[in-house]
Amino acid sequence: MKELDSSSWPIILMMSVMLGMVPVIPFALVSGILGIKYGVWGGSGMSVIASSLAAILTYWIFGKGGDGSRKRSSINRLNTWNDRIRNRAFLFVLIGRMLPFIPAAFINGYAGLFKIPFVPFLTATVIGKIPMMLVFAYVGVSTSSGSLYWVPVLLIYGGFLSGVYMLYTRLFPYAKPLESLEKRK
Template sequence: MYKKLGLMLLYAGFGYLIYVYGMDMLGWVEASNSIPLVILIAITVALFPVFPYPLVGGMIGAVFGPLLGGVITWIGSTAASIIMFLFVRYGYQEWGNRFLHRQNRLGQVTALFENNAFLTILFSRFIPFIPSFVINVYSAVSRVSFLSYTLASALGKIPAMLLYAVVGDHLMTEPRNIVLTTGVYGVFISLTLLIYRYWKRKQLLQQAALDTA
């Protein structure tokens, strides 16, 4: 109990510091040429989402260009997701797992998620309006392996992180290209959603068939 409370207070304390000094950190992104420092800032802002991460990714893309900016943004977001996963996994998994499996309906969904964790996390990362925090925490309190989570998250984050950096770069160089870029990504998201829904429906039908067998 004290361990969980201490971890929560530690996270809240760091979050408060980011809230107070966050604007200064964003200023460092614009003024700094140090890639390690910007990566550290990206990780910190992703861990404590006081500011929308797309805004941070756009700033990084505007400063470092779409390719390098995309890589920096991806490293920051992926590292933050891994840190959050480990934080919850080793601090709250036992409590969270009991809660998930205590509810029959939620327990069934969790079991289905755990059996198809890699693809579920991968598709979820492709869709930017699914909060990263929810994916991180739900994966951590379930029985998803660290390797599956890390690989799926790292691969799934690539398109969105590149988009943030490209849009940020276009704002500084070719604003007219933003419409084309976001349009292409919109088509990608639509196809991802269709494939994901088809795959989920197929998995649910298979699970229902096993339950009735």
């Protein structure tokens, strides 16, 4: 991978964007490979650009599908959920981007279908992808060099995600776990 011609980056970027739009291959793997090819900074930078372009294209495709507000269910809870997300679009997308177990395609499609405002979506997408893409590129570089320096990075990232979640649940009471919401009834 390291010996391939570096001038082919536009083709690699296009392929990465296409892989980012299809949730079959985890983008963490793509980002790790880009880290191996271009190093931590170059690989993570290309990963952020490729995954952000994939998010924009997916947002646009789902946004062209119609008005999500007309497709809403008549169930009050779903309507309430959609309104909360729309009112806090930046925070919803940012936290979703920073949690590796939430598929990016879900966030992109949901945001496009339900007409989440584009500027908060794009801003949160880019900011939220930077830490994760740095970690994935670093893990790729570390595994190709045979080092185990990536273990502490993953632990720090996990701690960071836990801290973000705890802060968010304290600032926004409706984000408490389902148990506490059911007790209020």
